Amino acid sequence: MIYAPPATEIVPLYADDALLVVEKPAGLLSVPGRGDDKQDCLISRVQVDFPDALIVHRLDMGTSGLMVLARGKAMERALSIAFQQRQVHKCYQAVVSGCLQPLNGEVNLPLITDWPNRPRQMVCFERGKASCTRYQVLNYDSPSDTTRVALEPVTGRTHQLRVHLQALQHPILGDELYASAAVCAQAPRLLLHASQIRLPHPLTGATLSVNSAVPF
Known part of the structure; x- marks a missing residue:
């Protein structure tokens, strides 16, 4: 697949001496990928204006929305601890296939990398890491048979929201994996x-x- 990120300018929504909060567009990597053709990414764009900006968490390339960046090593450590201690609360919106029921709930399914099919993740009760997602249905669109849902990841596993919704048999629209x-x-x-x-x-x-x- 050819990597062709959007030329969207990254302008911080919040900035001070400790941290930045920015919006990542869909289609842009959070950090450099493998190969010279995948060096354009959110952190490289931000560091043009904020050379001390550092990554403390990531969004999948296809996911858009808010990311927190640390300014300097000390703030990177402080923010990393905040993430580890679950002091950082994130909310997402998604549009999924079908009519999601019940209207709110919690998904507790352990996740692990599907090594033969990387970067895919999968549910594994034997070796997976505990993973929890809370959800609330916002609305159901009958003509398209899709549901808009608010999501709160309690844990932060790779592809957690995508795999949990697939496990509910309501995958996210546009999800290639x-x-x-x-x-x-x-x-x-x-x-x-x-x-x-x-x-x-x-x-x-x-x-x-x-x-x-939300841009969709």
């Missing part, structure tokens, strides 16, 4: 967006909350 060809073709991109992030500021302890409009 976990949806059928027909469901994937229902959208021009992965319909998953990080719409809110909330965390204690690493210097002041005050709650920082940033929202991002």
Whole structure:
């Protein structure tokens, strides 16, 4: 697959001496990939204006939305600890195939890398890591037989939201890894967006909350 990221300018929604909050467009890598053709990414673009910016978490290439970046090594450590201690709360929106029932719930399915089919992940009760996602249905669209859903990952496993929704038999539209060809073709991109992030500021302890409009 040819990597052709959008030329979207990355303008911070929030910036101070400790951290940045930015919006990643769909189709852009969070960090450099393998090969010279995959060096254009969110962190390289941000570092043009903020050379001390460092990654503390990632979004999948197909996912859009909010990312927190640390400014300098000390803030990278502080924010990494906040993520590890689950002090950072993230909300996503997705559009999934079918009518998701019940209207809210919690998915607890352990995940592990599907090594023969990397980067795919899979549910594995023997060796998987505990993974938890809370969800709430926002609305159901009958003509397209799709559901808009709010998602809160309690844990932060790779592809967690995508695999958990597939496990519920409601894969995300546009998902090239976990949806059928027909469901994937229902959208021009992965319909998953990080719409809110909330965390204690690493210097002041005050709650920082940033929202991002859902582009689909």
